Amino acid sequence: MLLEITDLSLSFHTLYGTMPVLDRVSLSIEPGEIVGIVGESGSGKSVTAQSVLRLLDRNATYTGGSIRFKGQDVLGMKEKEIQGLRGKKIGMVFQEPMTALNPTMRIGKQLANVIRKHQGVTQAEADRLAVEALAAVQMKDPQKVFRQYPHELSGGMRQRVVVALAMSSPPELLIADEPTTALDVTVQAEVLKLMKELSTQTGTSVMLITHDIGVVANMCDRVYVMYGGTVVESGKTEEVLFHSNHPYTRALIEALPEGKPKSQPLKVIEGESFNARKRPVGCVFWDRCPKRTARCQEKPPVVEGLNGHRIACWEGKR
Amino acid sequence: MWAVIRNRLLMLIVVIFGVSCITFLMSNVIPGDPARMIVGVKATEETYQRVREQMGLNDPLYEQYLNYMQGLLTGDLGTSLRTQQPVIEDLITYFPATLELVLYAFLIAIILGVFIGVLTAVKNNSMWDHIGRIFSISGVSLPVFWSGLMAIILFYGVLGWLPASERLDLFIDAPPTITGLYTIDSLLAGDMEAFSNSVLHLIMPVSILAFVHLSAITRQIRASMLDVLQQDYIKTARANGISSSFLIIRYALRNALMPAVTVVGLSIGSLLGGAVVTETIFNWPGMGKYVVDSIGSLDFPAIMGFTILIAIGYVLINLLVDLLYMVLDPQIRE
Amino acid sequence: MQTPQTSPASHPAVVPERVPGTVQIFWSRFRKNPLTMVGGVIFILFVLIALLAPVLTGNDPNQVRMDLALQKPSAEHWFGTDEVGRDLFARVIYGTRLSLGMGISIIIVAGLVGTILGAVAGYLGGKIGQIIMRIMDVILAFPTLILAMALSAAMGPSLMNAILAIVIVKIPAFVRLARSETLVVKEKLFVKAAQTFGLSDTWIIVRHIIPNVITPVIIQMTLDLGDAILMVATLGFLGLGVQPPTPEWGAIISTGWRYFLDQWWYPTFPGIAIFLVTISFNIIGDGLRDMLDPRSAR
Numbered sequence: 001m002l003l004e005i006t007d008l009s010l011s012f013h014t015l016y017g018t019m020p021v022l023d024r025v026s027l028s029i030e031p032g033e034i035v036g037i038v039g040e041s042g043s044g045k046s047v048t049a050q051s052v053l054r055l056l057d058r059n060a061t062y063t064g065g066s067i068r069f070k071g072q073d074v075l076g077m078k079e080k081e082i083q084g085l086r087g088k089k090i091g092m093v094f095q096e097p098m099t100a101l102n103p104t105m106r107i108g109k110q111l112a113n114v115i116r117k118h119q120g121v122t123q124a125e126a127d128r129l130a131v132e133a134l135a136a137v138q139m140k141d142p143q144k145v146f147r148q149y150p151h152e153l154s155g156g157m158r159q160r161v162v163v164a165l166a167m168s169s170p171p172e173l174l175i176a177d178e179p180t181t182a183l184d185v186t187v188q189a190e191v192l193k194l195m196k197e198l199s200t201q202t203g204t205s206v207m208l209i210t211h212d213i214g215v216v217a218n219m220c221d222r223v224y225v226m227y228g229g230t231v232v233e234s235g236k237t238e239e240v241l242f243h244s245n246h247p248y249t250r251a252l253i254e255a256l257p258e259g260k261p262k263s264q265p266l267k268v269i270e271g272e273s274f275n276a277r278k279r280p281v282g283c284v285f286w287d288r289c290p291k292r293t294a295r296c297q298e299k300p301p302v303v304e305g306l307n308g309h310r311i312a313c314w315e316g317k318r
Numbered sequence: 319m320w321a322v323i324r325n326r327l328l329m330l331i332v333v334i335f336g337v338s339c340i341t342f343l344m345s346n347v348i349p350g351d352p353a354r355m356i357v358g359v360k361a362t363e364e365t366y367q368r369v370r371e372q373m374g375l376n377d378p379l380y381e382q383y384l385n386y387m388q389g390l391l392t393g394d395l396g397t398s399l400r401t402q403q404p405v406i407e408d409l410i411t412y413f414p415a416t417l418e419l420v421l422y423a424f425l426i427a428i429i430l431g432v433f434i435g436v437l438t439a440v441k442n443n444s445m446w447d448h449i450g451r452i453f454s455i456s457g458v459s460l461p462v463f464w465s466g467l468m469a470i471i472l473f474y475g476v477l478g479w480l481p482a483s484e485r486l487d488l489f490i491d492a493p494p495t496i497t498g499l500y501t502i503d504s505l506l507a508g509d510m511e512a513f514s515n516s517v518l519h520l521i522m523p524v525s526i527l528a529f530v531h532l533s534a535i536t537r538q539i540r541a542s543m544l545d546v547l548q549q550d551y552i553k554t555a556r557a558n559g560i561s562s563s564f565l566i567i568r569y570a571l572r573n574a575l576m577p578a579v580t581v582v583g584l585s586i587g588s589l590l591g592g593a594v595v596t597e598t599i600f601n602w603p604g605m606g607k608y609v610v611d612s613i614g615s616l617d618f619p620a621i622m623g624f625t626i627l628i629a630i631g632y633v634l635i636n637l638l639v640d641l642l643y644m645v646l647d648p649q650i651r652e
Numbered sequence: 653m654q655t656p657q658t659s660p661a662s663h664p665a666v667v668p669e670r671v672p673g674t675v676q677i678f679w680s681r682f683r684k685n686p687l688t689m690v691g692g693v694i695f696i697l698f699v700l701i702a703l704l705a706p707v708l709t710g711n712d713p714n715q716v717r718m719d720l721a722l723q724k725p726s727a728e729h730w731f732g733t734d735e736v737g738r739d740l741f742a743r744v745i746y747g748t749r750l751s752l753g754m755g756i757s758i759i760i761v762a763g764l765v766g767t768i769l770g771a772v773a774g775y776l777g778g779k780i781g782q783i784i785m786r787i788m789d790v791i792l793a794f795p796t797l798i799l800a801m802a803l804s805a806a807m808g809p810s811l812m813n814a815i816l817a818i819v820i821v822k823i824p825a826f827v828r829l830a831r832s833e834t835l836v837v838k839e840k841l842f843v844k845a846a847q848t849f850g851l852s853d854t855w856i857i858v859r860h861i862i863p864n865v866i867t868p869v870i871i872q873m874t875l876d877l878g879d880a881i882l883m884v885a886t887l888g889f890l891g892l893g894v895q896p897p898t899p900e901w902g903a904i905i906s907t908g909w910r911y912f913l914d915q916w917w918y919p920t921f922p923g924i925a926i927f928l929v930t931i932s933f934n935i936i937g938d939g940l941r942d943m944l945d946p947r948s949a950r
Binding site for chain 2: 687786787789790791793794795796797798799801802803805806878879882885886889890891892902905906909912913916919920922923926927930931934935938
């Protein structure tokens with residue numbers, strides 16, 4: 001097991017008081033696997049991802065559970081130890097490529113800084129490796145990009161630079177937090193393809209966070225569906241896509257535009273996610289669930305299906 | 319970039335033209351009757367008329383303005399009524415003392431201000447942050463003329479540690495003039511006695527002046543640093559294992575300095591205003607004391623000459639600041 | 653592989669409180685910032701002093717008693733006496749009225765004039781807008797204190813002229829603020845609608861633009877008040893503001909300067925008053941800025 005998150009609970013302290021954001025989230029990633037985490041904004045998927053590198057602001061408190069990377073307790077690490085993980089063992093790619101790079105530092109310098117930090121090489125060697133890293137993300141003219149500033153690059157190119165940063169000292173895990181949401185559709189496909197190829201070449205596992213279940217279908221071996229700070233369903237991608245009984249996952253799949261006659265309107269999941277301050281005691285999807293019954297006001301059981309497929313729903317039986 | 323510089327230079331000409339109009343109005347129109355002020359109420363009608371004629375006050379206004387502009391362009395700011403010297407010469411004489419005071423105050427304020435600003439931003443909401451905050455609010459709230467007096471009472475009156483007026487003790491000769499800054503000239507001349515004495519004389523006025531400016535810089539650096547530390551690229555760098563100290567110095571500070579540079583340029587205006595008051599309190603023989611003495615004797619050519627010179631200098635400083643901004647920001651540089 | 657577990661008993665059901673409204677958030681932030689409270693208390697204290705001056709001291713601030721000249725602070729004269737035996741406590745107390753009054757009227761006039769000019773420049777744009785903004789650029793080309801000095805010297809030292817001079821140097825900041833706000837409001841639907849009804853520019857500026865740009869201007873006014881009071885005192889100190897024997901803080905210090913090494917109390921107390929009033933406004937302004945800045949919420 002490369003990454004193992006067990007019963008992770010987390011709260012934010014805000015002006016309005018303490019808000020629970022994650023409620024006993026558990027997930028795991030094996031070496032070489034591409035694992036998707038899918039859910040709408042506010043479902044806790046980004047927070048889960050950032051917790052792995054402990055990147056959350058000081059107002060976040062871990063209230064329970066553990067995160068283990070190769071057996072090491074991440075939450076118990078000192079700042080120095082966690083810095084050794086970041087960028088070296090675990091790389092991270094963020095959603096917004098336009099703002100993810102330092103505007104006043106040349107691309108090459110930003111890469112070389114990270115390379116020197118993790119590989120302890122000379123400046124000249126780091127520069128050489130930086131150009132190599134740019135070539136590895138399929139930049140046409142890596143020498144030129146090396147000398148450029150972020151504002152001189154397009155969104156897709158910047159996102160490749162961010163991928164190059166994360167992959168420069170090939171990590172064992174790459175966390176990609178909505179890496180293509182801000183990009184054009186064609187560029188999206190390129191960046192996803194690039195990440196998949198890099199993962200295959202280097203054997204890096206990928207944790208892919210997205211709100212787009214279509215991306216999951218194309219990329220991932222396994223998937224976790226999150227809603228309201230909990231995992232509501234998990235399993236192999238094809239199991240979840242084709243044999244899901246969870247009303248929320250079904251709604252996500254039905255909202256996909258693919259393979260539908262144009263005349264049929266896109267299905268939109270009605271309602272909004274609950275206010276984080278008013279967590280329901282029973283099923284988190286209660287407010288919006290089309291199939292809810294009285295017993296859903298109690299916490300739903302986890303139903304086990306084939307190949308490790310798990311559904312947290314009273315109606316989860318096939 | 320060149321287009322920006324050209325635009326700035328054009329703006330500069332418009333602004334300097336406007337500045338000259340305002341100072342002309344202030345020296346020739348608003349004060350009522352400058353001739354009467356010069357000759358006094360007891361003078362005969364004949365003398366009064368002669369002075370009016372001499373001053374060109376009987377000419378039409380536009381002619382007066384043309385004369386004024388002509389003088390300005392040739393560096394003629396008129397003759398001081400008090401010293402009977404050309405104002406420009408007086409100001410040149412007093413300039414080095416002001417420069418020495420303002421320059422040291424500025425440097426100290428910048429260095430300490432950036433340091434404290436970064437510290438309080440990084441330790442946001444900690445005890446250091448609160449102390450830094452009270453410190454900087456106090457700085458902008460202190461009347462310089464009063465804090466100067468209080469410092470003199472304590473360090474000169476009670477403790478007797480520091481001199482409270484002039485640039486050197488009476489019995490010490492000024493070093494030969496090279497730059498006009500006594501600290502530098504005395505070092506160049508190898509005169510250690512004059513050097514240490516001039517440093518002693520600088521300590522109080524420089525600290526008093528720097529304190530006000532320091533507060534303004536600290537506030538600005540803290541604000542822009544807090545802003546930058548929330549940016550995505552800081553998170554990216556952090557996610558890639560860049561250590562905190564490297565992150566703050568190499569990634570955050572430079573970006574935080576950019577908005578601060580403009581504000582620092584503008585706050586030099588308050589530094590110059592503060593210098594006028596500081597020089598007055600510490601009997602510092604610079605341009606500020608010169609202008610306050612001129613105000614005391616209603617010496618309009620001197621007051622307006624000083625004002626227009628400072629305004630032009632201030633505009634030029636801000637032009638330099640804009641250029642510096644372009645150097646710092648690669649997005650504008652091309 | 654882990655999946656969500658079920659243990660209903662320990663499910664964290666957070667009991668929601670009432671969602672606080674804007675005013676409540678504002679007030680709660682205000683309370684959480686003890687420094688801002690201190691600023692507020694000092695300010696209220698000075699307003700009370702200004703209002704209750706005759707009650708607080710039985711002494712006439714202008715009563716000359718040569719036999720009591722330059723006395724140390726005592727039970728009789730808390731802040732001592734000046735060179736002609738006037739009670740310094742009374743002069744500082746009555747000076748509060750003058751300083752607060754001058755500061756507040758300067759800011760109100762400058763804010764009002766600035767808002768009108770800014771709204772006109774922003775709404776009409778074109779030549780008029782250009783001319784207004786260039787004039788403001790020229791005023792901003794001078795360091796504020798130095799321009800205020802030169803203006804009041806040119807107009808002749810007096811209370812009214814000092815106020816006028818400071819108003820002039822304070823106007824441009826308000827013009828710029830009001831103009832940039834106006835440019836936003838101008839594009840709003842209700843303004844467009846008013847234009848299609850054929851309402852006059854004056855009517856639209858007065859009834860639609862100004863009411864919608866006034867809030868940021870008022871905040872800026874609070875932030876600037878401390879500086880205005882400091883400037884009044886500085887001009888007074890340089891002999892350019894209020895003329896003797898009117899008890900103005902800066903002017904008192906200016907006279908006290910001659911005696912300060914032997915009679916330390918003379919300039920000390922009026923200076924403390926200036927400092928406290930100014931700092932109270934700056935603390936309030938700083939807190940206000942913080943409260944309105946969503947980034948500093950925490």
